[in-house]
Amino acid sequence: xxxxxxxxxxxxxxxxxLSTAVSKAREMGRSCSxxxxxxxxxxxxxxxxxxxxxxxxxxxxDKAWTAAVFxxxxxxxxxFGDPRASGLGFNVxxxxxxxxxxxxxxxxxxxxxxIGAIGVCSETPEEDVILxxxxxxxxxxxxxNTQI
Amino acid sequence: MEELTLELAxxxxxxxxxxxxxxxxxxxxxxxxxxxxxxxxxxxxxxxxxxxxxxxxxxxxxxxxxxMPTLMGSRWLDPRNMGKLIxxxxxxxxxxxxxxxxxIPGGIPITNExxxxxxxxxxxxxxxxxxxxxxxxxxxAGVTALYE
Numbered sequence: 001x002x003x004x005x006x007x008x009x010x011x012x013x014x015x016x017x018l019s020t021a022v023s024k025a026r027e028m029g030r031s032c033s034x035x036x037x038x039x040x041x042x043x044x045x046x047x048x049x050x051x052x053x054x055x056x057x058x059x060x061x062d063k064a065w066t067a068a069v070f071x072x073x074x075x076x077x078x079x080f081g082d083p084r085a086s087g088l089g090f091n092v093x094x095x096x097x098x099x100x101x102x103x104x105x106x107x108x109x110x111x112x113x114x115i116g117a118i119g120v121c122s123e124t125p126e127e128d129v130i131l132x133x134x135x136x137x138x139x140x141x142x143x144x145n146t147q148i
Numbered sequence: 149m150e151e152l153t154l155e156l157a158x159x160x161x162x163x164x165x166x167x168x169x170x171x172x173x174x175x176x177x178x179x180x181x182x183x184x185x186x187x188x189x190x191x192x193x194x195x196x197x198x199x200x201x202x203x204x205x206x207x208x209x210x211x212x213x214x215x216m217p218t219l220m221g222s223r224w225l226d227p228r229n230m231g232k233l234i235x236x237x238x239x240x241x242x243x244x245x246x247x248x249x250x251x252i253p254g255g256i257p258i259t260n261e262x263x264x265x266x267x268x269x270x271x272x273x274x275x276x277x278x279x280x281x282x283x284x285x286x287x288x289a290g291v292t293a294l295y296e
Contacts, residue, residue: 043190
């Protein structure tokens with residue numbers, strides 16, 4: 001992590017992340033919705049590709065929100081609901097209707113520093129995770145090497 | 149132009165953002181929705197308040213749902229119109245649309261050659277009352293971009 005490099009989400013970073021994601025989704029032959037949120041889970045940019053079902057937009061946003069506020073991939077959030085773990089009770093404390101445990105939301109980091117999160121919703125959660133990972137891989141070099 | 153695509157939506161957002169940045173000099177959120185009122189793309193400019201994304205989406209949704217600019221609807225809700233003429237206000241609109249109805253000026257429907265509504269653009273975050281600078285004029289810049 002370098003101090004003078006991208007440390008927080010901005011629209012420029014969100015836009016280039018989205019265009020990367022859209023082109024990757026086209027390569028995979030999928031129509032999906034992609035949401036980018038900042039480090040506090042607030043929406044910065046959202047794109048719904050042509051042909052993607054209407055609810056995918058909101059689900060993508062939910063996934064990104066969950067990944068940002070828990071600082072975890074959205075799929076790992078369900079571990080708090082494991083009855084064998086001390087975090088049980090999570091299910092009844094589902095106070096925010098954005099909370100989701102569907103895989104497909106990943107935090108975007110610069111080193112240890114959380115910048116924001118990406119949420120993808122297309123046909124299957126497995127594909128969403130793969131797409132998220134590809135995008136984050138592609139963006140990491142930009143995040144680490146671009147001056148603010 | 150029969151249908152709003154992601155590509156067209158991004159073209160509109162680009163122009164509206166440029167107008168907001170260079171002419172209005174305010175950061176705002178801009179949303180484009182399709183003819184169902186479903187989000188195609190949302191952008192929140194750097195520095196715009198976090199809640200403006202949702203309001204921009206709601207304005208665009210309202211513009212599609214009522215097939216008219218939200219500016220027109222906000223006249224209905226103007227308390228100064230109450231009592232002037234019977235039926236000349238629509239205070240009962242408040243709270244309609246499952247809470248999504250937003251008659252704040254800034255949403256403009258987009259029509260095709262047959263004058264059918266094919267989508268809408270909404271903007272939030274620009275204070276009104278400063279001459280020509282308002283949410284509506286940012287949205288208008290986005291609509292104009294469709295015809296360039």
